Each structure stands twice: as structure tokens, then as C-alpha cells.
Amino acid sequence: MTPPRPPFLDGLTASLPIVLGYLPIAFSFGVAATRAGFSATEAFALSLIIYAGASQFLALALLSSGAPVLISAFTLIAMNLRHVLYGPALMREAGDKASTRHAWAWAWGLTDEVFGQALGSLARGQRFSEGYMFGLGLGAYAAWVLGTVAGALAGGGALEAWPAVSAGLGFMLPALFLALLLSILGRRQVPVIAVAGLVTVAATLAISATSGILLGMLAGALAGMARR
Amino acid sequence: MNGDLLTVALLAGAANWVFRALPVITRSDRMAPGGWLERFLSATGPAAIATLFVAAILPALTPDLRALLPVIAGTLAVLGVYAARRSVVGATLAGALVHGLAVWLTG
DSSP: OOOOOOHHHHHHHHTHHHHHHHHHHHHHHHHHHHHTTOOHHHHHHHHHHTOOHHHHHHHHHHHHTTOOHHHHHHHHHHHTGGGGGHHHHHHHHHOTTOOOTTHHHHGGGOOHHHHHHHHHHHHTTOOOOHHHHHHHHHHHHHHHHHHHHHHHHHOTTTTTTOHHHHHHHHTHHHHHHHHHHHHHOOGGGHHHHHHHHHHHHHHHHHTOHHHHHHHHHHHHHHHHHHOO | OOHHHHHHHHHHHHHHHHHHHHHHHTTGGGSSTTSHHHHHHHHHHHHHHHHHHHHHHGGGOOSOHHHHHHHHHHHHHHHHHHHHHOOHHHHHHHHHHHHHHHHHHHO
């Protein structure tokens, strides 16, 4: 019998689709940062310190338009408030015995995609392990930071010569979310998923994409709470 | 290094750490077993994934059939491979590959 693989390596393997999804997005962030007049070091610092995709693009717009520092910071903070729901949702699936001794480090990596992948693996019956969370989070974090640096160093127009490659890589995140959705799909989840999806569409069209994400998530969770 | 940029990054980054790590460290999911909070939290995961999928696919939807074709092809590839293999990684990679190929063929 072969010994089981360390959970860290399992996590690193599971981060592969996220890595492939993050690289082109982080790359385009690096390109956008240099176009907005920031240096490669500054783009690197934003990805290393903030590590939240959509809000980093917003940070570029705010900082380059000269918005006040505190208003910029609070806008970004409000945008990332949704992350506060991920830890409890994940730990609830992980169970009471799950260790959180090193959570101060690995939970930093709980982005939308890392959370989705971790929750999906628990839903498929895998046991929670901090090593797995480290592997999953580290792969994604490294891809995000390295992709940013590569984009900032390459400058504008690097992916424009390869539209099919760029499109395929750009489809990686919707494909990942759809696959994750399929992996957790069950009769109990249908009302939650339907409400979340419909509210996201309505709020995105009526208000903004950020409101769509926040309100969709909230409406779906409330639908689940109302269920007996 | 731009001082304003560093300040904004540090404030937003510190908030991100608080949002992501603090609820795990304090095990805030244990607060109300069996109650409304537990039902709310257990529905948060599926709601979040559904929301993120819709938010990711929405900008790609267009009435232009030529531009929509790669999205449909990629989506069908994800559904097909997941149904056949039950693999999230396999389905994701197949979706991206088929989408890229469809863009190349229709482009």
C-alpha cells in the first residue's frame, strides 16, 4: 500500500485551476497598473498586501484619479466585506474537531475561488486539514503575485497578439465556479442557488457588479435561513 | 513607492485579513448551533458560489450569437466533463480549452 499523499500537496494540486485562472487576471492587473502610471514594485505591493482581485482594479482607478486616501480605503474595505462570510461557512462544513491553530496564516488566502474550491472538496467528502488549506492558498497566492509582476514587467499589449489563448484563460474562472456549483448541487441547495443567481442578475443590472455580488450572496443565505 | 498607495493597500489588506482570518480563529460558526445563524451560514457557501458564477458569466453574455457561441461551447464542456468524470479540475480545464478553441475557430 502506498502511503497517502501529504495534504499540502493535495491542496497545491487542487489550486491548479485557480492558478491557471489567476495568472491571466493578475497579468492583466499588472498591465493595467503600469498603464495607470504605477511602477512594477507598486503593482507587486498591491497584489501582495491587498490580494483581492476586483478591489485592486478599483484601487488603481481611485488612486490614479486622486481620490482621498481614507475614502479609497473604505471603498475597498466595503467591497471585500463579503469575505467575512467565508470562514464561518467553511468551518461549519469542516466540523467541530477541525484544527485552526495556523488559521492566522492560511485564512489570509481565503479568496472567492480558494473558498469555493475548499468548500467543494469538503462537500465531496474530503476531511478538513490545515495542510490542504496551506497548499491550496499558497498556489493561488503565488500565482496572483507572480502574474502581477509578469504583467507589470511586460507592459501593455502582451496578450493582445493571442486572442484565443487570452479568451480561454479568461473563461477559466466562470468554468471553475460552474464546476464548483455542480459539485455542491443537491435538492436542498436549489432554492438558495436560484435566489442568489436571480438577485445577482437583478442587482448587477440595476446597481453595480459589486452590489450584485454582495446582495446575491446575502439573498441566497437568507433564503437558506428561511427554509425549515 | 507612492505613500498614498501604500496607506490604502495596508488599510485594505489589514481589513481583508480581519474579514478572512478572524471568523476562523474565533470559530464564529459555533455561536448558535441549530439556530437561524447556522442555517444562514450553511446556505452562505452555495449562495456565494452561485453568485460568483453568475457575476463571472454575466459580462460574457451578449445577443451577438457569434460572440456567444464560445461561451455556450465552454459551458457545455464543463457540464459534459463534470457529468462524465465528476472532476472539478477536469471540467474547468475542459471548459477553458473548448472556449479558447471556439474563439479561435469563430474568430
